[in-house]
Amino acid sequence: MLHRLTTPLSEATVRQLVVGDEVLLSGRMVLSRDVGHKYMKEEKPEWLKPLLKDMVIYHCGPVVQQQSDGTWTFIAAGPTTSIREEPYQADVIRHYQVRGVIGKGGMGAETSRGLQATGAVYLHATGGAGTLLAECVERVVDVHKLKEFGSPEAFWIIDVKDFPVVVTMDSHGASLHEQVAQSSAQVAERLMKS
């Protein structure tokens, strides 16, 4: 089923989503990856609270270009591998009341528990589609920690339109990644015997 959603997202909206649903997401999102997640879990900065409540975190380290007027443009902005944030993600979702996490490759059991407890979803974007996804970025609103973390790790705040994602982990405990891992393991077992 295809949904068109705009952030901020309510818990009720997110609870309706199930694995396999396609979403065209519009509105604001916050980019964060390895350094940012460690920082959010360990320091729990207050200033991020209003930016993240009912919002979506995107695991992405973009290629950016600064224009002559000082504004920023995203040149390439596909997802990075999410599993590296597994030690932090559930805490971050709970603490900041995040409603969605976009990335690639899926996440583990701890994150799945966090999604269920808070009412949030994991949304999968096509890895490597950097230019295609950058086209969905309408505006770079702001950036935090640019100097300290470097551009791939900074908290970029962006507005997007019709950003295409698939729900691969929902708030009811289902995970497409888990399903594919199990079915492929059965084939692998047969292949290894042959």
Added chain:
Amino acid sequence: MSECILPQLTSPKVVEDRSLLPRDWTLSFTEPSLPGFQLAVLELIRRTSSRLPQDVIDALVRGRDAEAPGSRAFNTLNDMVKNILLADGHVTPLCQDTGTVIFYVKHPTGLSQLTLKKQIRQAVVQGTERVWLRPNCVESLSGKNTGTNLDPFGEGHPVIHFEEWDRPELEVGLMLKGGGCENVGAQYRLPDVHLGAGRDLSGVRKCIIDAVMKAQGQGCSPGILGVAIGGDRVTGYEHSKALLMRTLGAPHPKSNLTQLESDLTRDLNTLGIGPMGYGGKTTVLGLFIDELYRHPASFFVSVSYMCWSSRRRILTLDATGRPHFN
């Protein structure tokens, strides 16, 4: 989301028109400073970052067309094709992760590696400034980004493999290898009790299946595998990665391995992992395998995984110094 795109990259003429190199530039091998070499390497970076090789595009399209139209696997492969066309048209990086920047330089006798290295490093700085490369070089413990893609000690990044050969031309290969796919590479030591893998071809096969299973979609499948059998821990990994410079569909230089490569590719595509691990018929686009000699006590199987966005190009400066991009 399922409008079917036919792949049509910009024409060679458009690529030439956009080239940074003056139209009749040639490299003068006799001038020690190799004037213009840096610009030629920058042009190589531009093309590699934004323009995917045709054999990879063809393999992605074949994968897409084998899936049911409208399925998640079909749509995902189609988005990959759309992205390829956009990046080429805009001359922007195919992927925001422009990877570890790896050069394979083969040079005739008499050229200075120091001069080549210096100019390659400068070209990488310029490629970063022109946003064909993301700054991807951070201090390991502090995480501090140098911003230039240069490891200040000159050792780590960019990676440059030099080889002197007995031919007159200078060849510069470039591979941009993303972190996601690098992280799912694996090295096995046979026998492997856990896998039940012995020191034979069947054991090697089990390692390869295991590596693809562990990677699932996290290396941005459908991937391309480079597999080195043997060597030591360093040469095994090094060779497995260098194999990723090969062209998909081209026969193996050692003809007895061509069949093995296609059989393994076929088997891996029955796993059902599919593009991005969503499920589907195309889990790998191809596999390159090679055998090295080894120490009698060691039997390594080294697997390098390349994402679907397999960015590789070769610049050849022929005996007269004329540049040719593959």
